[in-house]
Amino acid sequence: MAHIPDLRARDVVNNAIGPFPKNCAGYMNPPVGGYGYIAALKLSIGTVVADMDEGLDGIVSYDRAECEDAYIGQINMLTASSFCGVNGAVWGYDLARHDDLANGLIQPKMVLPRHDGVPVPIMPLDPLLDAAYRLFGSRDERRFSPLPGAMVVCANKSQTINPKVETTVWCALAIAIAEDRSSTANLFIEDASDTETTGPAPLEEIERNIALSILRCGRDQGVAYREIFIGSKALTIPHGHVGCALACAPYVTLPPAAIPPGCEPGDLTEMTLSMWENQLGLTPMRPYPGVYRAFSD
Known part of the structure; x- marks a missing residue:
């Protein structure tokens, strides 16, 4: 499907700049510089040997999930309902658009009909997960991660297990892109x-x-979604370990350092992800770890 330019997104991004020079801020963190926010997408699994009490093992495994892949460690995660609205934009989609999306290299996993019979492509989430990884950086290669200790509103869900027998823990995340972005919200x-x-x-x-x-929610709300991006991760957790699977979408504002010199923030809506990296002179990161990469205990 050809990308439909979103003229609204430019104004949103121009109003989504936070106060901290090199770190993203949580949406609504003071001082507020505008009405907009940026949503990024993350799927991660963290594990730890179960050698403390159940509560502490759960804390460490959750913390490790926050640190895996796209780094959002050291934040105060606040749970929100799951919409990216008229005053929001999606990183890797609306701005710094992932090159694989811009070049039409991503093919649908499946196609399903929505309530009015229009076919909706169900696309892999990988480009948007990779985009968040390249915005925030990783545990070992930091870029514009959220300010340590920031209050960050996130659409999120997690599952923590301390299995009696070997068990698989999993997480999944999807975003549905609304057809009319000027009056309806994307859905997580x-x-x-x-x-x-x-x-x-x-x-x-x-x-x-x-x-x-998602399609049923669209029918119930009277909202038409033009495409859905979806992804999942799973990991087998043996007895004696604790695992935490985390699906989340932080709502942030961008730091001034994430805007290339001579550009307005809204100019990012005209850039691909690699163009954004090149204009900032960012050191290339290791490839997105699409499969689980364990911490050392």
């Missing part, structure tokens, strides 16, 4: 569970059901 759906709780289910089946739930 986050899900997380484990096979001990829900029984075994292929990730493809989980993703299909999430897409169906």
Whole structure:
């Protein structure tokens, strides 16, 4: 599907700059510099050996999930309902658009009909996960991560398990892009569970059901979504370990240092992700770790 330019996004991004020079700020953190916010997408799994009490093991595994992949460690995560609205823009989609999306290299996983019969492509989430990774950086390669200790509103869901027998923990995340961005919101759906709780289910089946739930929400709200991006991660957790699967979308404002010299923030809506990196002279990062990469205990 050809990308439909969103003229509204430029104004949103121009009003989504935070006060901290090199760190993203949580949306609504003072001093407020505008009405806009940027949503980024993250899926991660963290594990720890179960050698403390259950509460402490759960804290450490959750903390490790925040530090894996796109780095959002050291934040105070505040849970919000799951919409990216008229005054929001999606990193990697509306601005600093991922090159694979810009070049039409991403193919649908499936196509499902919405309530009015129009076919909706269900796309891989990988480009948007990679885009967030390249905005925030990683645990070892920091870029514009949220300010340590910031209050960051996130659409999020997590599952923490300390299994009695080997169990798979999983998380999934989707964003549905509204057809009319000037009057309706994009929708996030986050899900997380484990096979001990829900029984075994292929990730493809989980993703299909999430897409169906989005289309039903669209029918109920009278909102038409033109495309859905969806992804999932899973990891087998042996007995004696604790695992935490996290699906989240932080709502942030960008730091001034993330805007290339001589540009307005809104100019990012005309750039691909690699153009943004090149204009800032950023050191290339290691490839996005699409599969689980364990911490050392």
